[in-house]
Amino acid sequence: MGYVAVTAGEEIIERAEQLFEKQRLDEDEELAVGQIDGQLGRLTGQAMSEGGLYAPRLAALAVKQAQGDTVEAAFLLRAYRSTLERFDESTTVEPSEMIASRRVSPAFKDVPGGQILGATKDYTQRLLDFDLFDGDTTDPTADWDIDDEGEPEELTNVTELLREEGLLHAPEEATVDEPTDTTRESVTHPPARDAVLQELARGETGAVTALGYSALRGYGQVHPTLAEVRVGRLPVRIDHPYTGEAVTVTHTEVTESEAVVPVYEKRADPQFAFGYGLTFGRNERKAIGMTVLDASIQLDSEAEPAENPEFVLDTIDGMDSFGFIEHLKLPHYVTFQSILDRIRSIRERQRAGDESKVRADEQPAEPPTQGASDDD
Amino acid sequence: MVDPHDRSDRFELIAACEAATLARFANDVLEDDPPLSVRQEPRPQLVMQQVREPVQRQPFNLGEVLVTPAEVELDGARGFAMLPGKAERGALSGAIVDAAVAGGHEETPTIVAGLEKVADRRRERRQTEWAESKHTAVEFESMEGQQ
Incomplete structure (x- = not known):
């Protein structure tokens, strides 16, 4: 694979970034990080899970910055964590x-x-709730008559x-004291x-x-x-x-x-x-x-x-997959030029071969040579 | 029973306390300008959460958790705090609060009362969440033999 440095003008790149940031703005109020943290917990949870970093508020910030792209948000979290020191490992929890x-x-x-x-919609129909267009802040559990269940079990x-x-089967004796850390x-x-x-x-x-x-x-x-x-x-x-x-x-x-x-x-x-x-x-x-x-x-x-x-x-x-797949859209001019050169060269050789074959066909056939192979 | 005078219990209560509340306590403690040195600057760091999977009972690394630790020495007493997330101000305030209680600062009764409230709220929240979850407990019934 070939790489080549390209210049396109810093100002133009900034303009593209500004256009991206503009897409986050509309006529409604700007979405607050706290709202994302509080109301879109599945999204921030996914970003934290894939980023390997538990930080709900920063995950909400990352989701906002990535405009809802969870893998991009996870990338931002991993990039941030790479700048931090490790305090310690936690004690092992059951x-x-x-x-x-x-x-x-x-x-x-x-x-x-x-x-x-618990909180789930697993047993209900997946139908669009058009009432949410208008928004409703009424707590649907407000009139629950809840028993005192004491401390969580x-x-x-x-x-x-x-x-x-x-x-x-009964577990074998624990053989791992310090588990492998794939981040290191x-x-x-x-x-x-x-x-x-x-x-x-x-x-x-x-x-x-x-x-x-x-x-x-x-x-x-x-x-x-x-x-x-x-x-x-x-x-x-x-x-x-x-x-x-x-x-x-x-x-x-x-x-x-x-x-x-x-x-x-x-x-x-x-x-x-x-x-x-x-x-x-x-x-x-x-x-x-x-x-x-x-x-x-x-x-x-x-x-x-x-x-x-x-x-x-x-x-x-x-x-890994995000990086490799998306890097394909970045300039690959040397790679592509090399592929073009190779294909042109092959086509050139094929054309030359075809022409010489035509000329050979037009000549009287020579007797076969002893030991000749088709593999050439 | 959680005791804010106990160093370990106090650590957990400070970690669960609002940063603004800790800042208020710390400001009160620092009002008379007692000697203070910061032994560990509050900086976000990582704690790798290790979990023992329940079948083979081997530990593994689930992922890192963002925390902010800080340590101070206040008028000869050391204080340490760690808050979840990126919370530099809260962690430094927490360490000052910890040191203040450890050193018997005059604000200790106010701080202890505040931390006891944190304990009460934490317990109430857990009980409410648990009660709400239990309110959705269901008994599934098999329907063998029914048409």
């Missing part, structure tokens, strides 16, 4: 510590702790229930499971969904049953520098998904395999897609795209 606002189990009807729908992970029944070390293949989970957690939502879907559509062996899907907040804890005690700085809103995959036909002891998904923000589609991919990658096969860790991890990252 997902069971999640303060869940939603938990459904498609596998177990009578799951302990109950099926909590920790909801037992469904995997624990399966493990109690012996349907899920390149992923090598075959990748460690912790690296796979980190890369999937910050994968691009569309890519995670599409590759997960490919496994379900027959390009893979994994068709899981979801043990549970949860949305809630996970504590971020550090060791306090004075007391040494683990203290909570904040909570991150996350979406978690666990799936069981029957593997009884492949093992002497019939048990379930599993898949796991966890990502920043409210993004159930991505968490479930991640779960399918985690389960698929554990098969470590090159037979199907979703089961090939190298294929999945090489294509899942939004920054």
